[in-house]
Amino acid sequence: EVQLVESGGGLVQPGGSLRLSCVASGFTFSSYAMSWVRQAPGKGLEWVSGISGSGGSTYYADSVKGRFTISRDNSKNTLYLQMNSLRAEDTAVYFCAKIGSGGAFHIWGQGTMVTVSS
Amino acid sequence: DIVMTQSPDSLAVSLGERATINCKSSQSVLYSSNNKNYLAWYQQKPGQPPKLLIYWASTRESGVPDRFSGSGSGTDFTLTISSLQAEDVAVYYCQQYYSTLYTFGQGTRLEI
Numbered sequence: 001e002v003q004l005v006e007s008g009g010g011l012v013q014p015g016g017s018l019r020l021s022c023v024a025s026g027f028t029f030s031s032y033a034m035s036w037v038r039q040a041p042g043k044g045l046e047w048v049s050g051i052s053g054s055g056g057s058t059y060y061a062d063s064v065k066g067r068f069t070i071s072r073d074n075s076k077n078t079l080y081l082q083m084n085s086l087r088a089e090d091t092a093v094y095f096c097a098k099i100g101s102g103g104a105f106h107i108w109g110q111g112t113m114v115t116v117s118s
Numbered sequence: 119d120i121v122m123t124q125s126p127d128s129l130a131v132s133l134g135e136r137a138t139i140n141c142k143s144s145q146s147v148l149y150s151s152n153n154k155n156y157l158a159w160y161q162q163k164p165g166q167p168p169k170l171l172i173y174w175a176s177t178r179e180s181g182v183p184d185r186f187s188g189s190g191s192g193t194d195f196t197l198t199i200s201s202l203q204a205e206d207v208a209v210y211y212c213q214q215y216y217s218t219l220y221t222f223g224q225g226t227r228l229e230i
Contacts, residue, residue: 035220037168045160045168045211047220059218062119095167103215104158104173111167 002026002107004096009112016086016116022079022096022109030054030074033099036081038092039111046092049081050099064090086116120144120214124223131230137199139226141212146192149216156216159188159197162225163208171210172197204230 008020022034035050049070050059058070069082079096093113097105121144131137147156155175160168170179172188175195185200199206207230212223 037222044209044225045162045213045222047213047222050218050220061219099215100173102154102173103156104170105160105168105213105215106170106173106179108167108169 002098004098004107004109006094006096006109006112009094009114011115011117012086013118014087014116017082017084018086018114020081020083020094020096020112020114022081024077024079024098027098029072029077032101034072034079035097035099035105036070036079037095037097037105037108038090038114039095040089040092043092048094051079083114086114088116090114091116119219120147120217120221122212122214122221122223124210124212124226126226127224128227128229131199131202131228133204133230134201137202137206137228139197139210139212139228141190141195141197141223143193143195143214143216147214147216148192155191155195156214157188157190157195158213158215159186160211160213161206161208162211168211199228202228202230 003025006022036048051070067085071080093111095111096109098107100106125140157175159172162168176188209225
């Protein structure tokens with residue numbers, strides 16, 4: 001069964017850092033691009049960042065560029081999101097998603113909640 | 119960035135009736151080399167992650183009931199639910215993947 005399980009969320013103060021992880025199973029992880037998408041409480045979906053299967057190409061939304069870093073460890077089937085200089089507006093559920101060969105997000109994890117508050 | 123705009127923001131439809139949700143992109147998401155529209159539709163129920171329904175604007179994901187269909191090309195797209203079931207109550211999002219700066223529509227809340 002194809003599965004994505006996120007972890008690492010929690011409460012952090014403004015200006016702080018957090019690293020999210022997403023462990024993949026049930027497919028050849030290194031063959032697929034991956035992405036992070038977030039959803040603020042009661043709001044819609046916002047794409048955050050993406051990474052190619054090899055990790056050689058990365059992409060970021062303007063709202064997180066320079067603060068967040070996406071990476072992956074294909075030997076551990078794990079996707080990461082390093083979040084620095086966190087702001088209140090980064091408060092959201094963060095989902096990881098497997099990007100299909102065409103580009104749509106075929107599989108999603110259950111999400112991990114990040115709360116930025118003093 | 120490509121801006122995705124959905125209409126309406128919310129929609130109430132009776133059981134068994136047709137539901138139609140529209141999505142407009144600020145620029146074409148049709149890739150001329152393969153004649154494919156890089157447009158997907160997702161369904162999200164409360165407390166759950168989004169679920170892919172439609173990709174390439176009109177291709178149903180495996181396991182998605184055939185009452186769900188997608189149409190359109192270029193900049194204008196439609197998700198149609200032919201006969202609304204109670205389990206279809208959800209928020210629906212369109213998404214473009216023409217650009218790797220992926221963007222979603224604001225969502226359409228579908229109620230009975």
